[in-house]
Amino acid sequence: MSNIARVAGQAANTLSKPLQVEDVFSTYLYEGNGSTQTITNGIDLAGEGGLVWGKARTTSSNHYLYDTERGIYNLLASSTTGGQANLTDRGVSAFNSDGFDIKGAFNQFNNTGQDYASWSFRKAPKFFDVVTYTGDGVAGREIPHNLGCAVGAMFIKRTDDSKYWPVYHRSTTATHFLRLNSTDAAQDSTIPFGDVEPTSTVFTVSGDEVVNTSGGTYVAYLFAHNNGDGEFGPDGDADIIKCGSYTGNGSATGPSVNLGFEPQWLLIRNVDRADDWVLIDAMRGIPSSSGGPAVLRPESSAVEYASGSTFSQASRVDLTATGFDVKSNNSRVNGSSQNMIYIAIRRGPMAVPESATDVFDVASRTGASGNQGAYHSGFSVDMAFHKVINNSSNPYEIGSRLTQGRSMNTNDFSAEVTQSDQQYDYMDGWNSETSASSTKYAWMWKRAPNFFDVVAYAGEGTKQTISHNLGVAPEMMWIKVRSATQHWSVYHPDLPGSGKFISLNNNWDGNNTNSTFWDGETPTSTTFSVGATGVNNNYVNGSPNTYIAYLFATLAGISKVGSVTHSGTTNVDCGFSSGARFVLLKRTDATGDWYVWDSERGIVSGNDPYLLLNTTAAEVTNTDLIDPLSSGFTITSSLNAGDYIFYAIA
Secondary structure (H helix, E strand, O other), X not given: OOHHHXXXXXXXXXXXXOXXXXXXXXXXXXXXXOOEEEEEOOOOHHHHOEEEEEEEOOOOOOOEXXXXXXXXXXXXXXXXXXXXXXXXXXXXXXXXXXXXXXXXXXXXXXXXXOEEEEEEEEOEOOOEEEEEEEOOOOOOEEEEOOOOOOEEEEEEEEOOOOOOOEEEEOOOOOOEEEEOOOOOOOEEOOOOOOOOOOOOOEEEEOOOHHHHXXXXXXXXXXXXXXXXXXXXXXXXXXXXXXXXXXXXOOOOOOOEEEOOOOEEEEEEEXXXXXXXXXXXXXXOOOOOOOOOOOEEOOOOOOOOEOOOXXXXXXXXEEEEOOEEEEOOOOHHHHOOOOEEEEEEEEOOOOOOOOOHHHOEEEEEEOOOEOOEOOEOOOOEOOEEEEEEOOOOOOOOEEEEXXXXXXXXXXXXXXXXXXXXXXXXOOOEEEOOOOOOEEEEEEEEEOOEOOOEEEEEEEOOOOOEEEEOOOOOOOOEEEXXXXXXXXXXXXXXXXXXXXXXXXXXXXXXXXXXXXXXXOOOOOOOOOEEEEOOOOOOOOOOOOOOOEEEEEEEXXXXXXXXXXXXXXXXXXXXXXXXXXXXXXXXXEEOOOOOOEEEEEOOOOOOOOOOOEEEOOOOOOOEOOOOOEEXXXXXXXXXXXXXXXXXXXXXXX
């Protein structure tokens, strides 16, 4: 290659940014309105092409599939053998640069008051492709595709006639096939793929009418399998989709599947017996609890099996930072000595946030409706706590998407309890309360690289290293045992004690010298350690308890974790440009409460309302302890002098 060509190639690569998973895949939940809607999910279907797959959650209806190759209004249903239906006044009416439009009242996707889920797959090398072709009846025919890598899984459907959906999966090979529209076990047959494995450029079909009859029309949906060769993420080297398998053990403590990433979407199938397909996603809920995930079945028109239902409990998997753990002995996800296949898509976002308003908000309760939770945020919420600010006995209830339907209190050491309003299956905000309240506030976080992460894990009683996806070393961690009574444990590197431990629900000073909590280890960009249990049994690692960890970090211009010695008037420079919207402040050289201020209730030059995370006390409104500062915040002389740790968000 000439120097000129090399420079030109380098310039082109510099201008072309790697794709993130949020660029090519989206789960979007919405409520039908019986008319027209625009679904804005950030996926460029108009320019790049792709698939929209959806299902009514609250009413019985078929799954619907529309793609850009066959065009608008052309509907296929994975739960039937029927051919393509063209509904000229109902269905997906446009593919847009940031989502799609739907039109008309139709049970499958837009009946008034019904809840729906949609999954959009953008065509992209090493992720997904859509191919249409006309059959010629010739066995061994090769059909070109543009995945640019090995095919992980593939669904084919004849569109001009009623035929089943043959499914290829790399783990069962081209010598076997499943039916997407059926619970039948995998069949050992040359139909439909002729025992020929697909390549990075073509897949092979037989001459059978289900895949290649002369004059028949077909569509194929191809899913990639990244095996360390993915080209996604900030550095263009990350995997985002895996098509793999595991062998069930028939135990409630099932296999642990390592994907190398935390998934947001899973399709699982036992291939060795007649059984159900299991389709789950983190937006509808895959909580780490006995309730199990919210489940839909591609082969069935049945309504969603909600978390807590018998079907969902028997389909339980828990998400981890590196994959998922099977937590059911049911055959559909964990048949003893039977083979399970899956398609898994990575959780996003992968891009580091550029604005604090995209990942944090404070709001009073306006009431849930449609795809908006009771507290509106402008983003899907991953963790939140809320409180009635003028009530001196109301606790701070805190929960997360990974523990959906359950909560704990920051102000005490109680175990996790069921809380029906702790719902996170909203595109905007969280909580299912339908009434408004001007005195009930929520503080809301979204998981994002370098900003905030959530990890659910099980205690082992001996030292363990736990993976996370924060992307940088956490500078503050809140950890609480969910299944037992015990204090919150807070890690902060600037605590004066060698143990680097303090409690969220207490006013303790920071001089703790017990090093068993973190086993003397400093968190890294990928892991944190919890020590063996002993005198502090259950705090962070008691067996067989379950835990939740909230991880916070400094992100330039967006968040700041730090410490400050305060005397007189102290300006705290957080590197912000328009001041802090949220400030958490705790004294560490002596006892002191966990103060909370936010700009929604007021950070002004004068009295600023504050709350205390470690008590149920009502909001205090007659003090001036902090003032606004463009680069962060100012601590006034009214606050006792001393050493403090803080966490601020722009």
